[in-house]
Amino acid sequence: MGTSFMPTDEIVISLKDVNKWYGTFHALRDINLDVRRGERVVVAGPSGSGKSTMIRCVNRLEEHQSGIILVNGTEVSNDVKAVEKVRRDVGMVFQQFNLFPHLTVLENLTLAPIWVKHMPKAEAADIAMKYLERVKIHEQAKKYPGQLSGGQQQRVAIARSLCMRPSIMLFDEPTSALDPEMIKEVLDVMVELAEEGMTMVCVTHEMGFARTVADKVVFMADGQVVEMNTPSELFGNPKEERTRQFLSQIIRH
Numbered sequence: 001m002g003t004s005f006m007p008t009d010e011i012v013i014s015l016k017d018v019n020k021w022y023g024t025f026h027a028l029r030d031i032n033l034d035v036r037r038g039e040r041v042v043v044a045g046p047s048g049s050g051k052s053t054m055i056r057c058v059n060r061l062e063e064h065q066s067g068i069i070l071v072n073g074t075e076v077s078n079d080v081k082a083v084e085k086v087r088r089d090v091g092m093v094f095q096q097f098n099l100f101p102h103l104t105v106l107e108n109l110t111l112a113p114i115w116v117k118h119m120p121k122a123e124a125a126d127i128a129m130k131y132l133e134r135v136k137i138h139e140q141a142k143k144y145p146g147q148l149s150g151g152q153q154q155r156v157a158i159a160r161s162l163c164m165r166p167s168i169m170l171f172d173e174p175t176s177a178l179d180p181e182m183i184k185e186v187l188d189v190m191v192e193l194a195e196e197g198m199t200m201v202c203v204t205h206e207m208g209f210a211r212t213v214a215d216k217v218v219f220m221a222d223g224q225v226v227e228m229n230t231p232s233e234l235f236g237n238p239k240e241e242r243t244r245q246f247l248s249q250i251i252r253h
């Protein structure tokens with residue numbers, strides 16, 4: 001168990017027998033996964049194993065072809081209203097920060113609350129400043145993304161997601177594009193979120209983060225969930241040969 005916060009029994013993300021194909025390529029094979037409220041899940045596995053595809057299916061950035069995905073009880077489907085609801089509940093942070101370069105940091109944060117949630121400008125700015133303070137970047141509010149370091153930009157991207165008050169956060173390799181010295185500042189923000197009880201699903205190669213923060217590590221290979229367990233069990237006592245191979249490779253390098 002990672003931090004002191006205990007996840008509840010309520011299942012907020014559920015994948016049942018989920019399959020996805022890119023054309024004829026079978027990218028996800030019968031994925032089954034439940035995430036409880038407050039749970040911190042790390043998804044690990046070799047390149048091309050389907051980790052990004054799986055979490056992108058959760059908020060319908062990718063479409064699955066069979067099986068069921070439920071987010072806070074809403075089925076992720078072609079229904080536009082359902083997808084809108086899921087995207088309100090789920091924040092996402094990407095490897096590339098995807099900030100708007102022509103908007104200031106503050107404007108990047110207030111854009112969606114004003115235009116999607118119809119929040120008054122002043123209120124959106126207040127909330128934005130609160131989250132910028134939380135990620136320790138409030139002094140940069142008037143700058144443009146290009147004037148910030150990668151680590152700072154990623155913290156802005158996290159704050160931007162939080163401004164929409166999501167109940168679940170998905171992270172897709174949030175530190176992979178960062179220089180080593182900036183990785184910690186982003187992981188620190190994620191650890192704080194975890195300590196506050198945010199439900200999180202993180203695709204990451206940061207096994208130290210997985211060890212200290214995750215309640216559950218999901219190991220994927222070839223589009224399948226090979227094994228899932230607590231970090232201490234999965235890293236210390238892997239049951240599957242495929243997991244052992246992967247762990248020996250990442251430990252060697």
Ligand SMILES: Nc1ncnc2c1ncn2[C@@H]1O[C@H](COP(=O)(O)OP(=O)(O)OP(=O)(O)O)[C@@H](O)[C@H]1O
Nearest residue numbers: 022023025027045046047048049050051052053054
């Ligand atoms: N849009 C796409 N069209 C066709 N194939 C795709 C597409 N996106 C991903 N794939 C393929 O699906 C497989 C899974 O990709 P995915 O990005 O989910 O893997 P991953 O485990 O996140 O890898 P990485 O750690 O390298 O990011 C890969 O073989 C990839 O080439």
